[in-house]
Amino acid sequence: MSVVKSPAQIEDLPDEVLEFILSLIPPYKDLHDCMQVSKRWRRCVLNVAKTKLRNLHKAIVDFDIRWFTLTPVEMAPTISKRYSHTAAIHENSMYVFGGCTCSMTTFNDLWRLDLSKRQWVRPLAMGTYPSPKACSSLICYKDLLVLFGGWAYPPSYPLYQSWHLFNELHIYDIAANHWTCVNTTNTPPPTAGHSVSVVGEWMIVFGGIHKPSTAVHCEKSNDIWKLNLETWTWYRQEVEGEPRPNGRLGQTQVVLDPKHLLIIGGSGGPTLNYCDAWILNMEGAVWKWKQVDIEGKANKPNNIWTNPGCKIGDKIVMLNRIREDQTCPIVYYPKNSWVNRRSPQEDSKLARIDLASREPDRDENVNGRRGVLRNQKREADDDDVYQPGCSNNQRGDILINNWSPPINNLAAFSVPNNRLSKSDRIREQRLARLSEIKENMKKNKKEEKNKSHYLGIYVLDLSKALSSRPYVTWLPPKNLGNGPEETILYTLLAGKSELVMFGGIRKDPTSLGFSVNFNSQISNSLHFISAPNYVI
Numbered sequence: 001m002s003v004v005k006s007p008a009q010i011e012d013l014p015d016e017v018l019e020f021i022l023s024l025i026p027p028y029k030d031l032h033d034c035m036q037v038s039k040r041w042r043r044c045v046l047n048v049a050k051t052k053l054r055n056l057h058k059a060i061v062d063f064d065i066r067w068f069t070l071t072p073v074e075m076a077p078t079i080s081k082r083y084s085h086t087a088a089i090h091e092n093s094m095y096v097f098g099g100c101t102c103s104m105t106t107f108n109d110l111w112r113l114d115l116s117k118r119q120w121v122r123p124l125a126m127g128t129y130p131s132p133k134a135c136s137s138l139i140c141y142k143d144l145l146v147l148f149g150g151w152a153y154p155p156s157y158p159l160y161q162s163w164h165l166f167n168e169l170h171i172y173d174i175a176a177n178h179w180t181c182v183n184t185t186n187t188p189p190p191t192a193g194h195s196v197s198v199v200g201e202w203m204i205v206f207g208g209i210h211k212p213s214t215a216v217h218c219e220k221s222n223d224i225w226k227l228n229l230e231t232w233t234w235y236r237q238e239v240e241g242e243p244r245p246n247g248r249l250g251q252t253q254v255v256l257d258p259k260h261l262l263i264i265g266g267s268g269g270p271t272l273n274y275c276d277a278w279i280l281n282m283e284g285a286v287w288k289w290k291q292v293d294i295e296g297k298a299n300k301p302n303n304i305w306t307n308p309g310c311k312i313g314d315k316i317v318m319l320n321r322i323r324e325d326q327t328c329p330i331v332y333y334p335k336n337s338w339v340n341r342r343s344p345q346e347d348s349k350l351a352r353i354d355l356a357s358r359e360p361d362r363d364e365n366v367n368g369r370r371g372v373l374r375n376q377k378r379e380a381d382d383d384d385v386y387q388p389g390c391s392n393n394q395r396g397d398i399l400i401n402n403w404s405p406p407i408n409n410l411a412a413f414s415v416p417n418n419r420l421s422k423s424d425r426i427r428e429q430r431l432a433r434l435s436e437i438k439e440n441m442k443k444n445k446k447e448e449k450n451k452s453h454y455l456g457i458y459v460l461d462l463s464k465a466l467s468s469r470p471y472v473t474w475l476p477p478k479n480l481g482n483g484p485e486e487t488i489l490y491t492l493l494a495g496k497s498e499l500v501m502f503g504g505i506r507k508d509p510t511s512l513g514f515s516v517n518f519n520s521q522i523s524n525s526l527h528f529i530s531a532p533n534y535v536i
Helices: 017-021 030-036 037-063 344-349 376-385 422-450
Strands: 066-071 086-090 093-097 110-114 118-122 137-143 144-148 167-172 180-181 197-199 204-208 226-230 233-236 250-255 260-264 265-267 277-281 290-297 309-312 315-321 455-460 473-474 492-495 499-500 526-530
Touching: 030 037, 037 455, 086 137, 086 144, 086 492, 093 137, 093 144, 093 499, 137 197, 137 204, 144 204, 144 473, 197 250, 197 260, 204 260, 226 290, 250 309, 250 315, 290 492, 309 492
Parallel strands: 290 473
Antiparallel strands: 066 526, 086 093, 093 110, 110 118, 137 144, 144 167, 167 180, 197 204, 204 226, 226 233, 250 260, 260 277, 277 290, 309 315, 315 455, 455 473, 492 499, 499 526
């Protein structure tokens, strides 16, 4: 009796093979829909989600990440190039608002990125739109997006106006596709460049640059404001006097637990960038700051405030320029490395220098002329030292060849008879060498200016941030593979088992001045950071 074999089906696959197939699906809506097939598929999808998140944590600690770049097509409807925008992730979408360009333009448009399809969509929302602005904050609370603060370029007319700060509070209802402007009492001063976090039903706002009603110029702030996201009421939080962080903007702020926040970095001015870390204890009616020790400072990124950080587990990930070893082309050997040194016993006895007993200066170039400064009190010593044909120098000084004894003891200098002495030739060789080094330095500087730098990841370990002796540690970077070209003032958010980077300026943060090709350096590219694909 023959047995008829039924064709193999996907249900016949082992769980390991099925999970590997499901891991190839984007970890958003499509993968979520697979949970509805059966209980087995639901269990496999949950295992895939846990495995992907665990692999991302391991890839970050091992600095073994995978970059994927998506550049919008020129003619396709897509978001325009921008920097200093703000963004937030809600379920399977990333929302981007505002930003600016170098042509005195700020935006008030809202875009949505479908993370499953990697496509941009612009919602045509109704309601009261926010003002065009950059450096604002956007957070997600339930099915709402909360937008606060920001700044805008001054209008072109009338002339000589300062840029404008905002303290507007807008709510975007995702389901209704509607903007609402919320008017509240006890509103914070107009603020931009601040940092925000959501803790329970509160939005915590720290720092930024603000303009109090009694001030003429803008100031860096270290104030804390909190907004109740249910009643839409502002409160200024009281904090113990000292210590507390200095006023700053552009810092990274993350939630450690429901009672603690951590901030790191920030800028206090054009030439003042902070690399410190502080923990905010939110217990009680009066909150308290505590500075945190930072270990592994040699591994920290060179610039923090223009590169936002993103918390993944107990780590903060920052992107920054990959370091390169630099060597100085000029090596200087001090004169005291050529002469005989005293023994350590003699050095301990002569800790203080006795100027009266100091040996005369025998340098070949004194007061701009080659020779030896003469002195009647040193006449006998000079005659002993500077004798032509002397083969042994008992005092360890440098002898100058082709010198004749001085004719007049009152002469300030004794000039050599031979105009092109050995010292002249050595000096000319040194000058030629210095000229060659100068030309090489100019060439290297020009090449460095045209050289492209790339981003790598830097990781801050927060596992000991809440211990009895709190500290954080910059992990030593390794396996730094080249990411995208160096970019600043972008957004970096945590998706589902991946990091999403958007926009910014492809520019060195130390040269943010005017540039002719500034427009071409602004980006609207997407970069995704994930763990390498694993095999069964």
